[in-house]
Amino acid sequence: MELLKAAYKNEIMKILNRKKPVILMALSVVxxxxxxxxxxLLNSFSGIRVTGSSEFSIMVLSILIYSLFPLFTIFICVxxxxxxxADQTIKITLTSPASRLKVFLSKILAxxxxxxxxxxxxxxxxxISSAIINRNFPNLxxxxxxxxxxxxxxxxxxxxxxxxxxxxxxxxSAFMISIFIFLLLNGLSLVFxxxxxxxxxxxxxxxxxxxxxxxxxxxxxxxxxxLLGYSIMLTAGGCYLFERKDx
Amino acid sequence: MQRVxxxxxxxxxxxxxxxxxxxxxxxxxxxxxxxxxxxxINLKVGRGEIFGxxxxxxxxxxxxxxxxxxxxxxxxxDVIISGFSVxxxxxxxMKNVGCMIEKIVPFPYxxxxxxxxxxxxxxxxxDDKQIDKTLDITGLLKYRNEKIKNYSLGMKQRLGIAMxxxxxxxxxxxxxxxxxxxxxxxxxxxxLITNLxxxxxxxxxISSHLIHDxxxxxDKVGILYDGRLLAVKDTKDILRDYSSLENYYLSExxxxxxx
Numbered sequence: 001m002e003l004l005k006a007a008y009k010n011e012i013m014k015i016l017n018r019k020k021p022v023i024l025m026a027l028s029v030v031x032x033x034x035x036x037x038x039x040x041l042l043n044s045f046s047g048i049r050v051t052g053s054s055e056f057s058i059m060v061l062s063i064l065i066y067s068l069f070p071l072f073t074i075f076i077c078v079x080x081x082x083x084x085x086a087d088q089t090i091k092i093t094l095t096s097p098a099s100r101l102k103v104f105l106s107k108i109l110a111x112x113x114x115x116x117x118x119x120x121x122x123x124x125x126x127x128i129s130s131a132i133i134n135r136n137f138p139n140l141x142x143x144x145x146x147x148x149x150x151x152x153x154x155x156x157x158x159x160x161x162x163x164x165x166x167x168x169x170x171x172x173s174a175f176m177i178s179i180f181i182f183l184l185l186n187g188l189s190l191v192f193x194x195x196x197x198x199x200x201x202x203x204x205x206x207x208x209x210x211x212x213x214x215x216x217x218x219x220x221x222x223x224x225x226x227l228l229g230y231s232i233m234l235t236a237g238g239c240y241l242f243e244r245k246d247x
Numbered sequence: 248m249q250r251v252x253x254x255x256x257x258x259x260x261x262x263x264x265x266x267x268x269x270x271x272x273x274x275x276x277x278x279x280x281x282x283x284x285x286x287x288i289n290l291k292v293g294r295g296e297i298f299g300x301x302x303x304x305x306x307x308x309x310x311x312x313x314x315x316x317x318x319x320x321x322x323x324x325d326v327i328i329s330g331f332s333v334x335x336x337x338x339x340x341m342k343n344v345g346c347m348i349e350k351i352v353p354f355p356y357x358x359x360x361x362x363x364x365x366x367x368x369x370x371x372x373x374d375d376k377q378i379d380k381t382l383d384i385t386g387l388l389k390y391r392n393e394k395i396k397n398y399s400l401g402m403k404q405r406l407g408i409a410m411x412x413x414x415x416x417x418x419x420x421x422x423x424x425x426x427x428x429x430x431x432x433x434x435x436x437x438x439l440i441t442n443l444x445x446x447x448x449x450x451x452x453i454s455s456h457l458i459h460d461x462x463x464x465x466d467k468v469g470i471l472y473d474g475r476l477l478a479v480k481d482t483k484d485i486l487r488d489y490s491s492l493e494n495y496y497l498s499e500x501x502x503x504x505x506x
Binding site: 002003006007009010013014017018019087088089091092093094095096097098099100244246247 | 313316317318319320337338341342344346348349351352353354355356357361362364365366368369371410
């Protein structure tokens with residue numbers, strides 16, 4: 001456990017010292033502030049009510065979950081795996097006393113922490129923005145539930161990127177393949193609606209299940225189990241490939 | 248499943264048991280797609296010994312060392328360090344091992360101190376004092392807070408050495424440790440290795456193509472040629488029978504290398 005903790009701290013330290021994730025987090029802030037200004041102007045001067053008190057945070061989530069959040073995930077996971085394999089910096093980690101299983105898990109846990117951290121960071125900014133626009137506090141519980149639920153499909157996507165990054169030969173190919181797969185899976189769910197429920201990408205908006213007046217718990221459970229199934233399979237697959245990878 | 252070395256003789260010392268054999272390599276084989284690699288290597292390195300693995304470029308030195316520290320998986324065979332198999336009990340085997348394989352690539356966006364922290368976190372007993380001490384020994388203390396992207400090749404090599412030595416390991420596996428070092432650095436490195444072996448009973452497994460350095464510091468020398476271990480002999484025996492290690496090496500390669 002001590003070794004896993006040490007490896008996890010190392011991964012967090014490395015990511016926080018990179019520029020790309022910080023830039024993407026800053027871009028999220030810029031987006032939220034830009035959207036807030038736009039919505040405020042429309043609400044105040046054109047007479048069009050674009051969003052209600054809780055809706056602004058959800059509107060931000062619905063846009064970022066298909067744009068900046070996946071991009072943020074791709075950047076950190078590609079850097080963490082393909083990037084370190086490509087420039088051989090991974091040797092420092094792999095020659096530590098921690099086993100490969102622990103190194104892999106530490107990377108996945110660090111990615112999960114940063115994804116969730118980024119989601120909550122945007123949630124807080126958007127909730128404050130929402131309060132400023134509407135001059136009253138939004139339904140924080142629903143917003144919190146939505147952003148927390150949004151984590152699950154993004155985390156599954158992070159595991160897919162980790163798998164691609166372990167197999168791929170370099171950072172550029174890992175980056176391009178990850179984007180291609182994201183677009184392909186989203187495209188497939190549009191062309192073949194009958195396979196939609198089995199694709200994790202079509203569950204990117206499953207947080208909407210808690211937004212209506214009626215909450216369908218059995219559906220939430222079903223999607224949660226599908227996403228957990230994906231997570232377990234991808235973690236096992238990633239672990240196996242990471243263990244066998246020759247440096 | 249942990250595999251503990253059963254055949255190494257055990258000596259009772261103060262504070263516990265200690266194995267006489269630090270490293271055992273058993274039937275180690277690894278073939279690449281181009282049919283190169285290493286085949287059926289068997290070797291034992293005693294505790295406190297400085298073992299030198301000599302061989303030309305492409306002879307399989309780095310492959311053998313990568314397998315020893317778990318960077319690569321062998322097709323067959325095993326490596327047992329301090330009584331533990333690298334395959335089945337990696338964490339125990341690597342607990343007291345420091346290593347530097349090929350050229351060291353520290354994280355360029357981190358400082359020397361931060362790179363050292365990446366390693367020290369795995370050892371509860373290591374604090375900032377130990378990091379500074381190791382950086383001082385390798386002459387990098389004044390560049391402690393400088394980003395690695397501004398380091399020269401020699402400085403990176405020194406940092407790699409510092410990272411390997413940081414935890415005061417019992418066993419050090421160093422692949423071409425003299426590469427990129429200036430004359431002064433090479434001298435200091437040789438002194439550090441011999442002192443640690445003498446004073447702290449540290450075992451060294453060093454690979455190099457710099458025959459002179461191997462001759463100066465190693466107690467025992469193994470010759471790896473075309474993926475095969477041709478011979479293992481004590482340096483003092485070699486120097487008794489041959490005028491230099493170079494002559495011995497050339498003679499072994501000439502006699503056994505082609506077979």
